[in-house]
Amino acid sequence: MSTLEPLLREHPFLLGLEPGHLAExxxxxxxxxxxxxxxxxxxxxxxxxxFLIYSGAVALEIHIPGRGTIQFQTLGPGDxxxxxxxxxxxxxxxxxxxxxxxxxxxxxxxxxxxxxxxxREFGYEVAKRFLAVVLQRLExxxxxxxxxxxxx
Numbered sequence: 147m148s149t150l151e152p153l154l155r156e157h158p159f160l161l162g163l164e165p166g167h168l169a170e171x172x173x174x175x176x177x178x179x180x181x182x183x184x185x186x187x188x189x190x191x192x193x194x195x196x197f198l199i200y201s202g203a204v205a206l207e208i209h210i211p212g213r214g215t216i217q218f219q220t221l222g223p224g225d226x227x228x229x230x231x232x233x234x235x236x237x238x239x240x241x242x243x244x245x246x247x248x249x250x251x252x253x254x255x256x257x258x259x260x261x262x263x264x265x266r267e268f269g270y271e272v273a274k275r276f277l278a279v280v281l282q283r284l285e286x287x288x289x290x291x292x293x294x295x296x297x298x
Contacts (some may be wrong), residue, residue: 150175153251157198159226159275167268179243185196186227187238193230195252199223202248207241219286220245229276231255 154160160168165219178197180186186197186204197204200217206219206227221227221242232255239255262269 150177150251153177153200154198157200157226157251158196158224159279162212163271163275167271169262170265170268171253171258174254174261175246175251178250178252180248180250182244182246184244184248186244186248186250187240189238189240191238193236193238194255195227195228195231196258197227197242197250197252198254199225199227200249200251202250203245204248205243205245207243209241218290219283222297226279228255229279231259232273232276257288 153167154168154172154175155163160171163171180202188194189209201223203225204225204290205217206221207215207217209215218240227242228238230236236255238247258272262272
């Protein structure tokens with residue numbers, strides 16, 4: 147058993163994942179720490195990882211010409227960040243910056259993509275989990291927009 151399997155098993159993104167699939171993910175996992183202000187990912191950069199957040203806070207930011215950088219969402223423990231490695235052109239679409247010391251487990255996207263292609267059952271489980279995250283993010287953004295336009 148990989149030393150990261152117990153840690154991975156705790157993360158909400160991976161709850162209920164079959165032990166064999168969890169072991170496969172653990173083979174592509176590394177722990178990481180970021181200090182406040184560190185970039186986890188940068189808009190336009192090569193998308194290479196998924197970050198499972200265990201502690202800390204991460205701001206999602208976009209650059210708007212003439213307005214500067216806008217923070218549009220904050221992620222924290224239990225959240226998952228980064229799925230752009232699944233889709234060409236494999237580039238990040240925004241910045242993600244640690245707002246405070248943040249502990250993550252990074253999953254190697256290239257390795258996972260290869261495993262998803264090789265083992266369709268594994269790929270389907272991974273895809274379902276990312277789709278749930280995408281839906282959750284869209285709902286958060288929808289609520290933000292409703293708030294903005296209801297007070298405007």
